[in-house]
Amino acid sequence: MNRTTIGASGGNGVHATAKFDAVVIGAGVAELYQLYPLREFGLHVRAIDAALGVGGTRYWNRYPGARVDSEGYVYPYILSESLYKGWSRSEKCLSQPEIERWLNYVADELDLRKDIQFGMTVQSAHFNEAAERSVVAINKCPSG
Numbered sequence: 001m002n003r004t005t006i007g008a009s010g011g012n013g014v015h016a017t018a019k020f021d022a023v024v025i026g027a028g029v030a031e032l033y034q035l036y037p038l039r040e041f042g043l044h045v046r047a048i049d050a051a052l053g054v055g056g057t058r059y060w061n062r063y064p065g066a067r068v069d070s071e072g073y074v075y076p077y078i079l080s081e082s083l084y085k086g087w088s089r090s091e092k093c094l095s096q097p098e099i100e101r102w103l104n105y106v107a108d109e110l111d112l113r114k115d116i117q118f119g120m121t122v123q124s125a126h127f128n129e130a131a132e133r134s135v136v137a138i139n140k141c142p143s144g
């Protein structure tokens, strides 16, 4: 397969490409959920996030008092039963730091980081019909 090419250009004009079966944009709660099964299907996948860590909105929104307003097991992942054996939450409506810890725990337990590129922004993505290939252009974030 390998129908997706990622092209990365650096500040020095160097251009590197790599081929993947699928590209996931982001490493938030939904994207971690996408990445794992795609990889389990045997696909060569790469997730890309402008952030320097997992969590998405939970990475970026870390102002004092940030938390969910839903009770219950926030962001449950039915991907792996074993995930829940080593984790217990401390309160009903979790605070941002605890959610971020949970998402980092998920990333570590499922060994997701090896397939995530942090500190890179997806600039464009288009399908090249002639080549029958998607082309995704990424750039290093100024802060990354």
Ligand SMILES: Cc1cc2nc3c(=O)[nH]c(=O)nc-3n(C[C@H](O)[C@H](O)[C@H](O)COP(=O)(O)OP(=O)(O)OC[C@H]3O[C@@H](n4cnc5c(N)ncnc54)[C@H](O)[C@@H]3O)c2cc1C
Pocket: 025, 026, 027, 028, 029, 030, 031, 048, 049, 050, 051, 055, 056, 057, 058, 059, 061, 066, 067, 068, 069, 070, 120, 121, 122, 123
């Ligand atoms: C304070 C707060 C409280 C909330 N409370 C609740 C609640 O109680 N219950 C509930 O269900 N939901 C709640 N939400 C909403 C919930 O957290 C979000 O809906 C959810 O986290 C979205 O996850 P996501 O993975 O889809 O996207 P995001 O978390 O937004 O992650 C997307 C990621 O993609 C990256 N990205 C995007 N575009 C690019 C690009 N071009 N290149 C590189 N990277 C890119 C971003 O950097 C980001 O890290 C709350 C949100 C906030 C902020």
